[in-house]
Amino acid sequence: MHRTLRFGVNYTPARGWFHHWLDFDLQEVGADLDSIAALGLDHVRVFPLWPLFQPNRTLIRPRAVEQLVALADAAAARGLDVAVDGLQGHLSSFDFLPAWTRTWHRRNLFTDPEAVAAQEEYLRTLAAALADRPNFLGMTVGNEIDQFSGPPHPDPDPVTPEQAGRWLERMLAACERGAPGRLHVHAEYDAAWYQDGHPFTPAQAARLGAATAVHSWVFNGTAQRHGRTGTATEHHAAYLVELSKAWAENPARPVWLQEVGAPAPLIPPEHAARFTAATLEAALDCPGLWGVTWWCSHDVSRELADFPELEYGLGLLTNDRRPKPAGAVLARVAAAWRDREHRPPVRGTALVLDESRGRSACAPGGPFFEAWASLTAEGTRPAVVLSRHAEDPAHLSARGITQLLRVKEVD
Structure with a gap:
C-alpha cells in the first residue's frame, strides 16, 4: 500500500515548555501553532x-x-492534525508521575491492578x-514509558516481558474504546531494540498497535x-x-x-541543517514509512533550569518563533512531498538478523549494526529479515526480498 507521507513536529510550547498546562493560554498556543503551520507541516504530537x-x-x-480539546481545535483551525500522548510520563530527562503512584502510595505502574485500571x-x-474531532489522529500510550521498567532509571518499576505485553494490550484497548479506529500506538526508547533483557521487546513494538513507532537519537553511541557525518549517524533513523x-x-x-x-554537541548547531536533510533523505528511502515527526517545535527557554544542555536547542523554531535552518530544511522537504505518493524502490537485499545473538548485536558497535552500516556505505539499500523468516519464501516474496546476506559475509 502506498501512502502520502506525513510531516509533523512534536509540540514543545515556546512559553513555559510543558508547564504551560498550569497556565494554559490559548492565544499563546495559537501563536505557536501558527509558527508550526507556517513551516508547511501537517500534524503535531502533543x-x-x-x-x-x-x-x-x-x-x-x-x-x-x-484545554486539550481546545488545543486540538486550535490546531484544526490551522490545518494541523493532532496525535496525543497519554502517560507523561517522561520528557526531556524529567519524570512526571502522579503522587498516587510514588513514595507513600508506591504502586508498580505496570502491574498494580488499581494503577493499571486508573x-x-x-x-x-x-x-x-477527541473522538469526534476529524483532525485527531490517535493516542500514543505514553512517551518512552518503558524507561520506567528498569535500569538506568533510578527508581524503576520492574516488569517481565509477559507483563509488559499484557499492560500494552490493555492500554491500547482503552484507547480504542475511547476512539475506535484511530492510529493508536505505543512508543519506546531504543532500549527495546538494543538492550538485552529489556522487558519491552521488539516484537511488542512491531506487532501491537496500529503502527510501529520508532525514536531515533544518535547520542546513543552512534555519533560518538x-x-x-558518518553513514551510521545519518542513516540511524532509516536503520531503526x-x-x-x-x-x-504484517509486511504492510x-x-x-x-x-x-x-542533538548538540554531537551534531553542532551549525551542522543541524545538514544532519536533518541527510536523515530525512535516508528515512524517506524506506518503504512503508508513515511519516516523520521531528523533535521538536520550539527551543526550551534558557529561563528554565536543569535541563540537559542538548535539550535547549533542539527546536526547529526559536523561543520567539523564528525558523532555524533545520526548520527550513524540514519545510522544504515537506513541500516537495506534498500530495506525492511515497513509492521508494523495494529493498531487495536483506541482512539476516540472528535473534539468538541478542539485541545488543543490533546496537551501535554491535556486529549487526556495523554490518548494516557498512552495506549502506557501499551503496546497498539493506532491509532486515529475522533468521526464522530467511527460509520462508512467502515472507520474502511479500517484502520483495530476493537476496540474503549474513553478517559474516559483510566486510
Missing part, C-alpha cells in the same frame, strides 16, 4: 502532563481535558474527548562512534525503520518515525 490531568487516581480533571480510564477519557520491519508480522505495517532530532 503532551498532556499526566499528574496535572489525573492528580488523583479517581480524578481526571474536566478542565484539563477541555491508567486505562485516563487513556480512554482523553481518546473519547561514527561522527556527525528497517530493523523494526523485520519484527513485524506502517512505521512512524515519531521522534528524531539533531
